Amino acid sequence: MISEGDLVLVYVDERRSRVVRVVKDKTLHTDRGYLRLGELVGLEWGAKVRLSTGVAAYVLKPTLTDLMLRLFRRATQVIYPKDIAYMILQSNVGEGSRVVEAGVGTGFLTAVLAWFVGRSGRVYGYEINDEYVKVASVNLESVGLSDRVLIKNKDITQGIDESDLDAVFLDMPNPWDVFPHLGSSLKPSSPVIMFVPSVNQVLRVLEHVKEFRRLVNVNVSEIILREFQTCPDALRPKSVGVTHTGYIITSRLTKE
Ligand SMILES: C[S@@+](CC[C@H](N)C(=O)[O-])C[C@H]1O[C@@H](n2cnc3c(N)ncnc32)[C@H](O)[C@@H]1O
The missing domain is CATH 3.40.50.150 (Vaccinia Virus protein VP39)
Known part of the structure; x- marks a missing residue:
């Protein structure tokens, strides 16, 4: 499960994947839409989420290389x-x-x-x-x-x-x-x-x-x-x- 404070790789596609820390009031902005990070708390690693535009993204546990x-x-x-x-x-x-x-x-x-x-x-x-x-x-x-x-x-x-x-x-x-x-x-x-x-x-x-x-x-x-x-x-x-x-x-x- 993803908890507040975790680092998450939000993967949209190869060009749009970002490592962010899950903070309740923060929002991740991308050119494909935004994602309220508070909504990630409690999700399972690897879950599919939707950006504000409906575009799919995945919440992955970052590797050390990420x-x-x-x-x-x-x-x-x-x-x-x-x-x-x-x-x-x-x-x-x-x-x-x-x-x-x-x-x-x-x-x-x-x-x-x-x-x-x-x-x-x-x-x-x-x-x-x-x-x-x-x-x-x-x-x-x-x-x-x-x-x-x-x-x-x-x-x-x-x-x-x-x-x-x-x-x-x-x-x-x-x-x-x-x-x-x-x-x-x-x-x-x-x-x-x-x-x-x-x-x-x-x-x-x-x-x-x-x-x-x-x-x-x-x-x-x-x-x-x-x-x-x-x-x-x-x-x-x-x-x-x-x-x-x-x-x-x-x-x-x-x-x-
Ligand atoms: C290419 S960078 C190292 C990058 C690092 N290996 C990495 O993967 O992030 C080289 C570093 O060596 C440091 N450096 C150069 N001569 C040094 C010395 N005599 N003692 C300690 N550090 C030194 C430089 O300030 C520089 O930060």
């Missing part, structure tokens, strides 16, 4: 779900993991990490821009994940405060400047996962990996996702979409 893409305020470039999914799987992060992440930016990756580490895990986020710290904090609060995350307004190249970590994630222009701090903060054998938007940065990472000598099992990947339009009469890839996101570098820290 919340990130449709509710979060974006302040920076973000890591897209297709890349995050691969990064998470390669990192082996799960219930109870303790991980460090930099930079936090909008908090897309932070939210997914918080989701996967669960109630008993912890995400320590480093972000040099205090404006982004605020944006990410509000975003995480809005989806109820902030109690699993500690965001610090700190430059991670100056050091990592935590030790015995299970993984480190770096989405920042110069991840190689964090390498000197990995040995004292990360459990040996644990993954170091980097995301960089340009090939030039991949090359610099690889040069520094060679010099640093404590990262092995290094892999560089690009995840290409091709979305299709779902029209049965013209089933084909969408003609417009996100064409480039970035490169994922996965690696493992050795003992010495």
Whole structure:
């Protein structure tokens, strides 16, 4: 059942679906009509409702991806779900993991990490821009994940405060400047996962990996996702979409 205060994905069609919080006196306006949100209280998830014009809509329970893409305020470039999914799987992060992440930016990756580490895990986020710290904090609060995350307004190249970590994630222009701090903060054998938007940065990472000598099992990947339009009469890839996101570098820290 939908209760007051719940976040709901009001789905009209692919172009008209919005995540809203159910507040009794609020109204959702769309170009197909409006919906009084108070009327959603007590409905079952997935129920069909009618906009003021009679157009049908469905009230769906938002996934974490829905919340990130449709509710979060974006302040920076973000890591897209297709890349995050691969990064998470390669990192082996799960219930109870303790991980460090930099930079936090909008908090897309932070939210997914918080989701996967669960109630008993912890995400320590480093972000040099205090404006982004605020944006990410509000975003995480809005989806109820902030109690699993500690965001610090700190430059991670100056050091990592935590030790015995299970993984480190770096989405920042110069991840190689964090390498000197990995040995004292990360459990040996644990993954170091980097995301960089340009090939030039991949090359610099690889040069520094060679010099640093404590990262092995290094892999560089690009995840290409091709979305299709779902029209049965013209089933084909969408003609417009996100064409480039970035490169994922996965690696493992050795003992010495
Ligand atoms: C592309 S954004 C991160 C986006 C984030 N991964 C997401 O999915 O929403 C890169 C962030 O790194 C931060 N940053 C850059 N250098 C940093 C450093 N030395 N320490 C901490 N944060 C840093 C920037 O301020 C910026 O917010």
